[in-house]
Amino acid sequence: MSNTTASTSDQVININNLSLTFQTSDGPVFALSDIDLDITRGDFVSFIGPSGCGKTTLLRVIADLEKATEGNISVNGVTPEQARAQRAYGYVFQAASLYPWRTIAKNVALPLEIMGLSSAERKKRVAHNLELVNLAGFEKKYPWQLSGGMQQRASIARALAVEPDLLLMDEPFGALDEIVRDHLNEQLLALWAKTNKTVVFVTHSIPEAVYLSTRIVVMSPRPGQIHDIIESDLPKDRTLDIRETPEFLALANRVRDGLRAGHSYDEDE
Amino acid sequence: MTKMNSKRGFRYSFVPVMVVLCVIVVFWYLAAVFLNLPWQRDIYERAGNTEYSVTELVSGTLSQERPVLPSPHQVAQEVYKTTVEKKITSKRSLIFHSGVTLSSALLGFALGTVLGIVLAVAIVYNRALNKSLMPWVIASQTIPILAVAPMIIVVLNAIGIQGLLPKAFISMYLSFFPVVVGMVKGLNSPEVSHSDLMRTYNASAAQTFWKLRLPTSLPYLFTSMKVAVAIAMVGAIVAELPTGAVAGLGARLLAGSYYGQTIQIWSALVMASLLAALLVVIIGWIGTLVNRRMGMSPHG
Amino acid sequence: MVDATHAQFESAVQEKMPAGVRTGTQKSLLLAALIFSLLAFVAGLISVLSKSELAINPISSLVLLLAAAATWQRQALSHWLYAGVYLIATTIAVVLVLHHLEIMQSTSFADTAIMASLSKSGYWLTVVAAWLMAWLAVEHLSAVNSLSRITNRVLSFIIPLVFGVWLLLLWEFITSGAGVPQVLLPSPSLIAERFSNSIPILVADFKQTFLKAVLIGYAIGCSAGFVVAILIDRSPFLQRGLLPIGNLVSALPIVGVAPIMVMWFGFDWPSKAAVVIVMTFFPMLVNTISGLAAASSMQHDLMKTYAAGYWQTLFKMRLPQALPFIFNALKINSTLALIGAIVAEFFGTPIVGMGFRISTEVGRMNVDMVWAEIAVAAMAGSLFYALLALIERMCTFWHPSMRT
Numbered sequence: 001m002s003n004t005t006a007s008t009s010d011q012v013i014n015i016n017n018l019s020l021t022f023q024t025s026d027g028p029v030f031a032l033s034d035i036d037l038d039i040t041r042g043d044f045v046s047f048i049g050p051s052g053c054g055k056t057t058l059l060r061v062i063a064d065l066e067k068a069t070e071g072n073i074s075v076n077g078v079t080p081e082q083a084r085a086q087r088a089y090g091y092v093f094q095a096a097s098l099y100p101w102r103t104i105a106k107n108v109a110l111p112l113e114i115m116g117l118s119s120a121e122r123k124k125r126v127a128h129n130l131e132l133v134n135l136a137g138f139e140k141k142y143p144w145q146l147s148g149g150m151q152q153r154a155s156i157a158r159a160l161a162v163e164p165d166l167l168l169m170d171e172p173f174g175a176l177d178e179i180v181r182d183h184l185n186e187q188l189l190a191l192w193a194k195t196n197k198t199v200v201f202v203t204h205s206i207p208e209a210v211y212l213s214t215r216i217v218v219m220s221p222r223p224g225q226i227h228d229i230i231e232s233d234l235p236k237d238r239t240l241d242i243r244e245t246p247e248f249l250a251l252a253n254r255v256r257d258g259l260r261a262g263h264s265y266d267e268d269e
Numbered sequence: 270m271t272k273m274n275s276k277r278g279f280r281y282s283f284v285p286v287m288v289v290l291c292v293i294v295v296f297w298y299l300a301a302v303f304l305n306l307p308w309q310r311d312i313y314e315r316a317g318n319t320e321y322s323v324t325e326l327v328s329g330t331l332s333q334e335r336p337v338l339p340s341p342h343q344v345a346q347e348v349y350k351t352t353v354e355k356k357i358t359s360k361r362s363l364i365f366h367s368g369v370t371l372s373s374a375l376l377g378f379a380l381g382t383v384l385g386i387v388l389a390v391a392i393v394y395n396r397a398l399n400k401s402l403m404p405w406v407i408a409s410q411t412i413p414i415l416a417v418a419p420m421i422i423v424v425l426n427a428i429g430i431q432g433l434l435p436k437a438f439i440s441m442y443l444s445f446f447p448v449v450v451g452m453v454k455g456l457n458s459p460e461v462s463h464s465d466l467m468r469t470y471n472a473s474a475a476q477t478f479w480k481l482r483l484p485t486s487l488p489y490l491f492t493s494m495k496v497a498v499a500i501a502m503v504g505a506i507v508a509e510l511p512t513g514a515v516a517g518l519g520a521r522l523l524a525g526s527y528y529g530q531t532i533q534i535w536s537a538l539v540m541a542s543l544l545a546a547l548l549v550v551i552i553g554w555i556g557t558l559v560n561r562r563m564g565m566s567p568h569g
Numbered sequence: 570m571v572d573a574t575h576a577q578f579e580s581a582v583q584e585k586m587p588a589g590v591r592t593g594t595q596k597s598l599l600l601a602a603l604i605f606s607l608l609a610f611v612a613g614l615i616s617v618l619s620k621s622e623l624a625i626n627p628i629s630s631l632v633l634l635l636a637a638a639a640t641w642q643r644q645a646l647s648h649w650l651y652a653g654v655y656l657i658a659t660t661i662a663v664v665l666v667l668h669h670l671e672i673m674q675s676t677s678f679a680d681t682a683i684m685a686s687l688s689k690s691g692y693w694l695t696v697v698a699a700w701l702m703a704w705l706a707v708e709h710l711s712a713v714n715s716l717s718r719i720t721n722r723v724l725s726f727i728i729p730l731v732f733g734v735w736l737l738l739l740w741e742f743i744t745s746g747a748g749v750p751q752v753l754l755p756s757p758s759l760i761a762e763r764f765s766n767s768i769p770i771l772v773a774d775f776k777q778t779f780l781k782a783v784l785i786g787y788a789i790g791c792s793a794g795f796v797v798a799i800l801i802d803r804s805p806f807l808q809r810g811l812l813p814i815g816n817l818v819s820a821l822p823i824v825g826v827a828p829i830m831v832m833w834f835g836f837d838w839p840s841k842a843a844v845v846i847v848m849t850f851f852p853m854l855v856n857t858i859s860g861l862a863a864a865s866s867m868q869h870d871l872m873k874t875y876a877a878g879y880w881q882t883l884f885k886m887r888l889p890q891a892l893p894f895i896f897n898a899l900k901i902n903s904t905l906a907l908i909g910a911i912v913a914e915f916f917g918t919p920i921v922g923m924g925f926r927i928s929t930e931v932g933r934m935n936v937d938m939v940w941a942e943i944a945v946a947a948m949a950g951s952l953f954y955a956l957l958a959l960i961e962r963m964c965t966f967w968h969p970s971m972r973t
Contacts, residue, residue, distance in 0.1 A: 025716045065465055084471050091469040097462040101484050101563040110480065114470045162470075285810030337833065397594075397704070397711040400725065401732035411900075411954035412947040413907040416923070419915070419931045420939045427752055427934075499820040506822050510915045510928075518825075526828030526916050534828050542821040549820045 011077075012166055012198045013039040013062060018071035020057060030223030031057045035071070037217065037226065041165070044192055044199045046209040047217045048255060049262065054224020055202045055217075056170055062200065063091050063168050075166070087115060089166040090159030094174050096151035098143035098158075104130070105139035108158045115162070129157040132191060149180040153187075160195075167199045174204070182240055185211055189238060206259075207243060210234075210251045218255060220262025227262040230254055297341050304337040305330035339532045347536040360516075363540050369517040371544055373433050374505035377440020378498050384441065385448025385497070386490070392449070393456040393482075394474075406449050414443060418507050436508040436517075443504040444497035451493025455486025487563060491556030498552050502545040518544075595708050599637060602701040606633035609694030616688035625672070626688055629665035630695045632658050633702055648709040655706035656731070662699045663738060666692065670745050689746075696742045703735050755937040764941040770926070771945050778923040779949050781838040782910040786845025791902055793846065794853025795895070798861065802883075808858055815855040823848050827913035836917050844913040849902040856898035860891025893968050896961040903953045907946060 020032040032054045039045050047055035060066040061073060064080035075083035083089065098107045105126050112122040130136050133153040143151050152172055159167060173181040185208060192199055203209050209216050213232055220227040232251060234242060242248050309329045313321050321329075331340040339347075348363060355362035392398050392406075418439045425435040459481050467477045509519025518541045525534035613627030636658035640651060669692055710728050715721055737757050743749065744756040751759065764771070801807040827844050834840035864887050872882045914924025923942055930938040 023716050025718050063469055065468060084469065087471060089469070091466070093462045093466070095462055097460070097466055099463065099481070099484070110466075111470045113480070114467075114472045114476050282809040282813055285806050285808075286813050287810075289807065289810030289814060395594075397708045397728075400711045400728040401707050402729075404725070404729040405733060408951055411904055411951045413904060413911055413950050415908045416911045416927055416943055416946050419928055420936060420943075423931045423934075424753055424936065495820070499822075503822040503824060506825060507912055507915075510912075522825055522828050523916070526831065529832065531829070531832065538825045538829075541825055545821050546817055549817070 014074045016072040033223035046201045046213040048209045049219030053219040053221040090164040092169040092172045094171045096155040133157045218258035228258040301338045301340040344535045373436035374501045377437040378501035381441040381444035389452030439508040440501035440504040444501040447493040447496040455489025459485045498548045598705040603637040605698035612691035629662045652706045652709040760940040763937040777921045782841035786842035787906040790846035790849030794850045798857035818851045841910045841913045844909045845906045848909040853898040856894040860894025
């Protein structure tokens with residue numbers, strides 16, 4: 001479990017010419033086509049695009065939940081499969097995906113049990129990470145006794161408990177209402193600033209992408225590909241008020257234009 | 270949320286259930302009077318008694334020794350007499366007979382459940398078994414398996430296996446199928462994101478089994494165990510028919526039908542129903558507890 | 570340690586394996602088949618020395634041996650090809666082994682006891698080798714990863730078929746080869762013989778039990794359950810009362826009413842039909858009630874906005890919604906009805922009927938006749954069920970469980 005290769009380079013994720021084609025009974029589906037992308041340590045990268053543009057698929061390829069059919073990808077300098085075996089990343093799903101028969105504490109401890117950590121270490125990490133997402137005191141509760149936002153926070157704590165440098169998040173706040181989502185976005189930014197992790201974040205909300213990210217990857221569907229990569233020049237410590245500033249709106253407009261252009265691409269279909 | 274509903278549901282259906290039960294009892298009495306009337310008239314005619322009042326006639330129909338349809342209180346009396354008043358060791362004690370049937374049903378149920386779980390795990394973890402054996406398991410549910418009961422009993426008797434085991438074997442055979450089907454469904458029921466989560470942790474198949482698949486399958490297991498325990502009871506009763514068994518509820522039914530002892534048949538039937546209901550309720554109750562602990566139910 | 574378990578359960582993940590790459594299970598099966606067919610060949614070859622008639626013995630194992638050896642080192646072949654080679658080899662071997670079985674059953678098939686036992690062990694080893702190879706074929710067929718729906722349909726039919734045929738063959742090989750007493754377990758060939766010799770009896774029994782008792786009782790019981798459910802539909806009070814009772818009664822050993830029905834309605838089929846009616850009534854009642862309650866409040870509101878009346882709502886929305894539930898009851902009841910009719914016949918019948926035949930032939934130790942009767946019951950049961958499933962598919966094609 002040495003990270004020597006990774007630490008020499010600042011590139012966490014390296015994607016070259018990557019394509020993924022699903023073979024179905026209705027013929028091939030080009031989920032991803034010709035993806036080139038590098039993600040640097042400490043980045044907060046968002047994938048944004050309409051449904052079917054492959055943003056979730058790309059995240060799943062990084063996580064080794066799908067296999068690319070062509071091209072190269074490395075995570076921490078190794079293949080995604082090896083990275084997964086090293087537990088190099090934490091993954092947050094769209095639904096909280098907490099196991100309903102485990103308490104919140106037991107849910108957060110789940111990956112630690114699988115890694116074979118001692119119970120003392122597990123206890124320490126569970127307490128620490130629940131603290132981090134403001135869920136201290138809810139250890140003994142079952143997931144269904146918590147609100148949707150709290151459940152999603154617990155699932156973030158579960159992803160952080162592995163102590164990964166890389167956090168992969170697949171529309172984690174997509175199922176929540178706007179008010180809760182704003183709140184969690186703020187907390188996530190604070191968390192990111194505190195822990196200095198690399199975050200790859202899938203979303204279909206323009207304000208969310210612009211508010212959170214240092215880089216925004218705009219994707220377009222059929223075949224799923226990268227339409228544009230937008231660097232954000234917003235300051236690193238942001239509050240929700242930044243969404244009223246002209247800089248923010250300019251960025252949001254760029255993203256919106258990109259999405260529109262990507263969409264008109266296949267309007268003739 | 271489903272739990273809240275079912276809790277409210279219990280209180281909300283209690284009164285209607287009681288009312289319906291009362292209506293059934295009333296109908297039972299009416300039917301008993303009506304069905305036993307011809308025979309009672311016959312008795313009076315033969316005795317030359319032409320002057321009988323309606324009340325005499327009705328009470329007569331409800332206290333015949335071998336009525337076409339015994340009245341509820343006759344059955345209740347018989348059950349009481351043969352459970353409370355007879356010694357358990359007595360051949361006429363219904364508790365003794367129930368015990369015989371219950372022990373083979375429970376033994377068979379336990380064996381069938383264990384076997385079913387083991388086979389389900391094998392099917393889920395072996396693609397070839399899943400594709401080759403599973404269709405047969407499902408198809409065999411459409412076959413009247415109970416028809417083989419007499420043969421199994423006689424054949425096992427022929428090779429010297431007697432008593433509890435052959436009957437338990439039939440109960441096992443019958444309760445095994447629903448458990449396999451339910452358990453396979455349950456082991457395959459984890460949500461995609463739940464299994465993906467295990468994959469992101471690089472969990473071994475054994476870890477995924479113990480931490481995800483087994484817990485998720487438990488509600489399905491209990492649902493099928495309810496079916497299994499009911500059918501195990503039927504199996505034990507039917508298994509007592511062909512050999513002219515001397516003990517057990519099935520033997521009571523058979524003996525009662527030979528000698529026209531309708532009250533005995535009905536009391537055996539009531540006892541069998543009570544036992545089956547009790548078993549189903551107990552399993553269902555454990556299942557509800559487990560479901561609540563699991564925070565889910567197979568019906569969503 | 571963890572890695573070992575992982576490898577062991579690899580097949581469970583059902584990952585997409587590239588075509589033609591063997592899994593561990595397949596490799597070990599092939600090795601086992603190779604070893605057994607080699608041993609069988611050697612044993613068979615020696616036994617030929619005693620009698621040339623036994624030449625069939627080494628030939629059958631040779632076929633298997635060649636198939637195993639020819640595919641031994643090939644890694645790049647497709648699963649189809651592997652499965653095809655193994656299936657053809659086992660089919661040839663099985664035909665030859667069946668022939669060998671005939672020779673073995675004639676009394677003096679070998680000169681000396683040693684030769685006889687050698688020939689016999691050749692037989693058993695060949696059976697094991699052929700069985701291993703058939704299993705291997707199934708493993709390969711299951712590993713086929715096809716995108717075409719038709720191929721998958723055909724596969725989902727062939728794989729269980731191969732399995733079922735092999736179950737029958739093993740049954741035949743073991744019962745005939747080991748001389749299992751007929752009372753204990755007759756061989757399939759004996760059962761088939763008995764079956765074809767007693768078709769008139771079987772048909773008469775089928776008519777008495779299935780066409781009369783089962784079908785009539787089923788029709789009356791199911792319609793009664795349905796009608797009662799509709800009748801009490803307007804009374805939530807009765808529904809609340811009847812639903813828990815019906816659920817409980819469905820789990821009770823209702824077959825037990827058989828002796829009572831026989832007393833009331835006599836020995837002939839009406840008493841059996843009565844048992845079937847009682848058994849099928851409650852599942853239908855309970856399912857129809859829950860089916861009629863399945864429509865969501867939103868759908869009810871929609872009908873309300875159309876100012877639809879009770880009957881319009883019932884026929885246009887609630888009954889179609891209830892169809893999956895109703896078919897569920899129809900399917901459950903098809904099995905229950907057969908069980909009820911057969912078991913009721915154990916309590917007394919005229920001298921015809923499937924249950925009657927089973928109980929009397931068991932008493933006479935004519936086990937092969939019992940098996941023939943069970944075969945009829947199994948076929949009737951599964952065909953009845955299949956027919957219902959087919960109708961269900963046509964009526965409830967829109968239901969999520971039917972869409973593929």
